[in-house]
Amino acid sequence: MHYRPLGRTATTVSALTLGTMTWGEQNTESQAFEQIRLAKDAGINTLDTAEMYPVPPSGQTYASTERIIGNYFKTFGDRADWVLASKVAGPGRMDHIRDGNPRLDRKNIVAALDASLERLNTDYLDLYQLHWPDRKANFFGPLGYTHHPDDESTPIEDTLEVLDELVKAGKIRHIGLSNETPWGTMRFLQLAEARGWPRVVSIQNPYNLLNRTFEVGLAEVALREGVGLLAYSPLAFGVLAGKYLGGARPAKGRLTLYERFQRYNKPQATHATEAYVKLAHEHGLDPAQMALAFVTQQPFVTSNIIGATTLEQLKSNLESASLTLSEELLAQIEAIHTAQPNPAP
Numbered sequence: 001m002h003y004r005p006l007g008r009t010a011t012t013v014s015a016l017t018l019g020t021m022t023w024g025e026q027n028t029e030s031q032a033f034e035q036i037r038l039a040k041d042a043g044i045n046t047l048d049t050a051e052m053y054p055v056p057p058s059g060q061t062y063a064s065t066e067r068i069i070g071n072y073f074k075t076f077g078d079r080a081d082w083v084l085a086s087k088v089a090g091p092g093r094m095d096h097i098r099d100g101n102p103r104l105d106r107k108n109i110v111a112a113l114d115a116s117l118e119r120l121n122t123d124y125l126d127l128y129q130l131h132w133p134d135r136k137a138n139f140f141g142p143l144g145y146t147h148h149p150d151d152e153s154t155p156i157e158d159t160l161e162v163l164d165e166l167v168k169a170g171k172i173r174h175i176g177l178s179n180e181t182p183w184g185t186m187r188f189l190q191l192a193e194a195r196g197w198p199r200v201v202s203i204q205n206p207y208n209l210l211n212r213t214f215e216v217g218l219a220e221v222a223l224r225e226g227v228g229l230l231a232y233s234p235l236a237f238g239v240l241a242g243k244y245l246g247g248a249r250p251a252k253g254r255l256t257l258y259e260r261f262q263r264y265n266k267p268q269a270t271h272a273t274e275a276y277v278k279l280a281h282e283h284g285l286d287p288a289q290m291a292l293a294f295v296t297q298q299p300f301v302t303s304n305i306i307g308a309t310t311l312e313q314l315k316s317n318l319e320s321a322s323l324t325l326s327e328e329l330l331a332q333i334e335a336i337h338t339a340q341p342n343p344a345p
Contacts, residue, residue, distance in 0.1 A: 001043025001321055004302050006083070007201025008226040009174060010171060013083050015296050016321050017046040017230060017306035023052035026063025026191040026252070026309045032068045033075070035314055036155070040081070040317045048204070048230065048305050050087035050131055051116050052097070057256055059096030063119055068122035084120065085127035085230075087178055087204075090134050104134035105154045106162040113171060128166070129176040129204055134159065137204075139179040141263060143345050156187050157195075164197040178204035182217035189225055200227055202302055207231040208271050209240055209276050209291050209342040212337065219300045228302030234295040235306075235317075236264040236344060241288035242277035245270070252309060263316065268343035275336045283329055292320035294333060 003012040018039040023032040037048070053065035066086065073079045088109055089102045100109050117123060135153035138145045168174045175198050177185060185203055189250065192199040207214045207229060214222075214229060222228050236243055237254050249256040255265065280287040297305040308314035325333075 003045070006127070006174060006230065006302060007199070010200055011174065011201075013046040013303045014044045015303060016042075016318065017048050017085075017303040018044050018045055019232070019305040020047060020049045020065050020069065021053045021055040022309050023054060023068045024061050025056070026254075026257070029068045029071060033072055034275075034311060035308065036072055037076075038311060038314055038320070040078075042162065042279070042321070044047065044318075045081065046083040046085065046303060048085045049091070049120075049128075051112055052087070052089045052131060056079045056260060057094060057096075062096050063115070066116055066119040070119050073121045074119050079122050083126045084122065085176070086116050086120065086125055086130060087129040087131035088116075090130065090132045092132075092218070103154050104130055104159045106158065109159070109162050109166070110162060113166060117171065124171055124173060126173045127176050127202065128163070128172040128174075129178045129202070130159065130180075132179040133181070133184055135184075136185065137181050141345055143342075145181075156184070157191060160188060160195070160197050169230075170243070174198070174201045175201040176200055176204060176250060177227075178230075178254075180205065180218075182221055185218065185221050185227060189227070202230050203227055204230040204232055204305070206233045207295055207301070208234050208236045209294060209333070210236045210264055210272060211342055213345050214300075214340050219298075220301045222300040229298075229300050230303050230305055231295050231298075231301055232293050232305045233290055234304050236269070236273075236286075236291075237261055239264040239269065239273055239344075240276060240291040242273065245274060245277065264344045266344055268340060270335060272340040272343045275340070276333070279329070279332055279336065285323070286316065288316060289320040289323055290325065290329075291327050292317060293323040294330075297324060 002015040006013050048063050054061050087096050136148045136151045163175050177200050188200050277287040280290040306317040
């Protein structure tokens with residue numbers, strides 16, 4: 001396993017991060033424990049979660065994932081071995097989170113963090129991320145930006161000020177963004193420099209062979225500003241493994257269980273997936289491992305967040321860490337991308 005610096009800090013994270021959003025929904029606590037132990041044995045030192053998890057979110061399962069991780073630390077006592085990351089929810093239609101009005105303001109962030117720390121059985125987070133912006137912008141799919149001049153969002157200054165206080169209090173070591181745009185990222189960096197507030201060290205956005213929109217504006221920011229990508233959905237909800245091709249619907253697949261996830265089901269995405277799967281087979285590679293390796297070896301990626309519902313899947317995903325794609329294969333991937341760019345943003 002390779003390790004990379006988290007932003008411009010002395011903290012190092014494994015090239016692969018263990019994602020947790022299925023724990024408490026598709027995975028039981030005991031299965032989650034098995035995944036953590038397997039990942040640790042493979043050299044992973046980073047766990048990513050969120051107060052909102054598991055996904056799909058609901059009032060019945062809210063925060064179950066953090067509780068599972070907290071129970072793991074109680075059982076195994078190895079909190080100090082991990083770079084632990086969680087997220088605070090922004091505004092949205094979730095009546096079960098803070099009376100249905102989660103915002104990125106002082107009241108909400110303080111309450112969310114304290115609750116997360118209690119559930120996680122720890123007194124600090126290595127990385128605390130804003131799960132999505134507290135303003136209307138083009139994230140969660142849309143490519144184009146539509147301006148809403150009357151949008152009543154929490155000012156970024158207010159958000160960053162309270163995060164500064166929580167860092168100084170020792171509850172947070174580093175802060176990060178998620179589902180953020182180039183403008184938002186640079187605004188956080190600008191304010192941090194001007195006010196002496198903590199600098200964001202990472203940005204957790206989607207990135208995979210079907211959605212490379214991060215490259216358009218954020219890759220340069222990541223590299224020039226030291227705000228590397230924590231890539232989520234590197235397999236596009238399992239689509240890039242090829243298991244849904246030909247209309248297949250494996251019994252325990254996320255797209256089989258939850259009809260709400262249509263982001264990677266578009267005809268153009270299926271067409272591109274067929275091409276990537278075929279290419280992997282031509283090179284004697286597992287399609288999922290090829291897709292993961294592509295993400296991991298991008299220069300702007302700090303860590304690739306992998307998840308699985310079975311140990312067999314996790315073992316296969318972990319093996320991608322030792323795979324380096326050749327220049328020839330990368331050129332062929334680029335040819336497919338040129339023919340069908342970003343079919344599932």
